[in-house]
Amino acid sequence: MYVLIHTSDLPDGERKTLSEIQDSIADVDWKAALSEERQQELIDELIAHRKMKHTGMRATNKSAQNDIIRTCEHIACEVRPFPPYPFVSKFLTEPQLDDLAQRTGYSAFFMGARVNVNDDAAPNFHGSGDAEKFFPEVLDKSTWEVSSLFEQWLCKRDKNLMERETIPKLRAECVAFIRTGLRNITNMKALEMEYARYDERIVGVYKVKLVGHPFGIKNPSEITTSPNLRTLRTALASGQCHWARLTNEEHGAHMKELEKQHAAAVEKGEPRRRKRKDAGVPRGSYKRARNDGGVGPSSSKKRKTKQSSGTEEAVKDKGKGRSKSVVDSDSE
Template sequence: LTEAQKASRKIVSEQRKEKQAALAESIMQLTQEHSQKIAGVTSKHDVTVEKVKNLVMGVTAYKKSHGPTLTNVLIFAKVQEVNSELPAGSKHSVSELRRLVAEDPKYQNLTENEKEKLKDVLKEHRESKSISVRATNTAAARDVQSGLDLIFRLLDGLAVRTGIYVTLFVTRGHAFDTHTATWYSTDNAMDFFEDILELELDAITKQFEMWACNENRNLAQRDSLENMQRDSKRMINASFCLFVPMGARLNYANFDTAIKLKYGVDKRGWLQGVPFKSPTNLGNVEQVRALRDALKAQKCYFFKMTASDQRSFIEELEERRDAGEAVSTTRKKRSDAGVKRKRSRRESGLLQSKYPRAGRPWKATKRRTQMPKMVARTRTRRTSHGAIWRPTNILQHTLYIRLTVVY
C-alpha cells in the first residue's frame, strides 16, 4: 500500500471508532432512561421488573401443551367411576372428587405401569373430545368461529414478529352446514392473487365453496374405506419420498432388502396388528382407520438410519441368511413353467412394438387411407375478392365452377 492509501484508511478507521463510541454512549443513556422509567412503572403499579420487561420487549415464550398430571388422572378416573351414571345437577363437584380420591385406598399406592395406563386413558379421552362431531349445525358454526378467531390472532402476531405472508381459505363441507365461507390474508398477500393470478379472493372463495358443496359428502362418507385407504397411501408416499431418490417405489414385501438395505430407510411407529402392506390391500376398516390416524398424528413415519444402525442391520441380515432364513420373498413360479407355449404375434415379430429395438431406429409405417368417392382432394382457390376458398367435396367444386362461369 502507498502512504496515501494508508493515511486514508487510518482516517476511515478513526471515524468509525468515533461513531461507535458515540453510539455506545447514546445506548448507555437510553438504557439508563429506560431503567428509570421501568422502575417508575413497577413502583406505581406494584409489579415486578421482569414482568414489565417482558411486556415492553415483547418476548414470546413458546411452550408445549402440558401433559396430564397425576392429580388430573386420578380425578378423571374417579369421575368415570362415580359421575358417569348420575343425572345432570347431582354430579359430584371437583372438591368432593378430590376428597373421594384421597380416601380411596386403591389410588394411594399405584405402580408406574398403572399410572401410565391411567394417563393413556385420559389422553385418549382428550383427543376424542377434540375431534368429536358437534351435535347441531349451530354448535358446529360456533366452534368454527371460535377456532378461526384464535387462528387469525395467532397468524397476525406471527406476521408481525416474523414478517410472513399467509392466505387462508375456509368453507363449509356440506350444503346443510350453517357457517359461511371466508378468507384471511396478512398484509398485502392478496395482491399476489390479484396481480399475478388475476383472481379476486372473493371469487376464489365462492368457487371453493361450490366445489366443497358439490362433493356432497358427509363425515361418514369421508371416512369410508376407499377414502381412508387413499389418504393413508398419500401420507405414506409423502413420508417415504423424503429419503429416497426420485422414482423409487416402496416395496412392502421385500422392505428389508429392497428399501432398508439399499437406501438405509426404516419405518417407525407401524401399528401392531396391522400387516405391513399397502393400505389399498387392507380390507379391515378399523385397521385402516387406526393407520390413517397414526400417520396423521405423525406417530408412524419413515426415517433415515444412521451409519451404525446400518452396519448393525447388515450384520443381523447376514446372520439370518447364514441361519437359513429367507430374508426376501421370491416371485411365485408359473404353474406352466417348462411347458412350450404358443408365441404371441409381438414375440414372433409379426406385430411391431411401439418401442424401438436397441441399435436400430424405429420408423413409423406410412398408411394411406382411401378417400370416399364423393370427397375430392382439397385445393386452394383464390376468389375474385382476394379470399382463399378451399372446396372439400364434389358439390363444392361444381358450385365453384358454376359461379366462375356466371361471373
C-alpha cells in the same frame, strides 16, 4: 384425571368446583394408593379423552357451528365475522394478525367456509395489512365474492363418508404413506417399495425397516376389506406405523438371519426364486401377422427375399448398354 375420577358419580352436565375437589383430596394420599401402572393407565386414558375431544366429530350442526366460531376466533384472536352475518356478536377490535402487520409489515389473510349445505356456519375472512387489496386488484373480485366461491366449491365437493373412502382410494393412501416415508428416510426420491423381497432389497440394502405395521409387511393390494385398510391408514397417519433406521448391530443380525433362512431353503431344495407361471410350456417361433390376416414369414426371411430380388435385378441389368447405331455398323 379430573374428568375420569371426580365427575364419574355425578349426573351428566354437572361438575365439581376446584375448591370441592381440593377439599375431597386434602386428607387422602391418592398417589400412594395407586400403583405406577394404574397412574400411567389413567394418564393414557385422559390423553385419549382429550384427543377425542379435539378431533372427534361434533354431534349436531349447532355444536359444530360453535366449534367453528371459537376456533376461527382463536386463530386471529377473536377474528371479526364477515359483515353479512351480524348474528356473531363475539369479537375483538384488534386481532393479532393486525398487530403483527403493524409491528412487522407482514400481511396475511384467513378464510374459512362450511363443507356441507346443512351446516349453519358462515364464511369467515380476515386480512391484515394489504392482504385484502390482493383480491380486487389481482383477481378482480371482492373478498366476499372469493369467500362465496370458496364455500360453493367446498359444498360441491362434499360427499358422504362411504363415497369418499372407497377401497381403491384407501389403498392408494396407504401406498402413498409407505412410499413417501421410505423415500424421506433414504433420501432417494425415485425409490419404490418392494414387498416380495422386502428383507433383502429394502432392509438389507438401505438399513431401514417398517415398524408397527398392523398386518405385518403386507402389500396394501392384498388387503381387501375397508376396515383393515382404515386401520392401516390410521396407523400410518398417526405415526404408529413408521420407518426407522437400523443400527449396524441390528443390520448385521438381520443379514445373518437372512443367510440362515437361505441355507435352510437350500437344504430343503426350495428355489430362491419363484418359477414362472408358464414354466415348462413349449414356446414356438414368433411369426408376424400380415395385413391380409394371414401369418407371414419371419423378418429374417423377408431380409433374404429382399437381398435375392436385388441380385436378380442386377443380373438382368448386367450387359445392357447403348444399342449399336448405323455409324457403328458402317465402321465395322
